[in-house]
Amino acid sequence: MGKKKKQKKPSIRQRFAARGREAQRLGRVLRDEPSSLPGEFLTKARRSFRKVWSARGGGLYACGFIVTFVFLEVRMFFVDILEAESVGDYVTEQALEIFFKYLGESLANTIAAFLWPVTLLQYRPPVGLIVLIAMYAVFSTLIKKPLARWLFDEEDFPPTGEAES
Numbered sequence: 001m002g003k004k005k006k007q008k009k010p011s012i013r014q015r016f017a018a019r020g021r022e023a024q025r026l027g028r029v030l031r032d033e034p035s036s037l038p039g040e041f042l043t044k045a046r047r048s049f050r051k052v053w054s055a056r057g058g059g060l061y062a063c064g065f066i067v068t069f070v071f072l073e074v075r076m077f078f079v080d081i082l083e084a085e086s087v088g089d090y091v092t093e094q095a096l097e098i099f100f101k102y103l104g105e106s107l108a109n110t111i112a113a114f115l116w117p118v119t120l121l122q123y124r125p126p127v128g129l130i131v132l133i134a135m136y137a138v139f140s141t142l143i144k145k146p147l148a149r150w151l152f153d154e155e156d157f158p159p160t161g162e163a164e165s
Contacts (some may be wrong), residue, residue, distance in 0.1 A: 050151045058148065060139045061117070070112035076105050 010018070022044055029040045049066055056062035112119070121128040 047150060053148075053151055059144070060136050063115045063139065063143070063147065064135075065113045068116040069109055072109035072112055073106065076109065104159075 026037065026040055026044070030037050052066055053062045056065050117132060120132050123131075
């Protein structure tokens with residue numbers, strides 16, 4: 001029995017180009033059919049969540065990573081908006097700083113999201129452990145199967161045995 005050939009990962013240029021095309025498609029949907037934008041955006045988000053879910057093992061850790069990262073990114077966005085003196089200042093500031101500031105902050109948010117269980121355990125030491133154990137119990141009994149079904153319930157992405165277990 002031979003080894004499975006590992007599928008080659010697209011280059012960073014190809015991934016950026018694909019994301020650019022997706023953003024362009026979302027822009028066209030917003031322009032031509034604004035009422036279908038939420039559905040299109042949800043489809044793109046599910047695909048992204050599915051990739052992270054699979055890469056992080058498809059369990060509580062993956063779910064915690066996604067929730068933590070999204071929370072940190074949304075918080076970062078709203079803090080930036082609230083700190084701006086006007087809409088014009090916000091747009092000008094973001095245009096100048098978008099690459100460096102958001103890249104750096106998103107990298108920091110990614111690292112913080114990787115460490116979400118440690119952060120939880122450090123929160124009031126006995127309480128953090130109890131919350132983590134309770135989260136695992138609730139996640140494994142009530143959340144994991146419906147979440148995996150929602151993520152993988154498409155014809156082009158059938159569920160894997162690992163995600164359903």
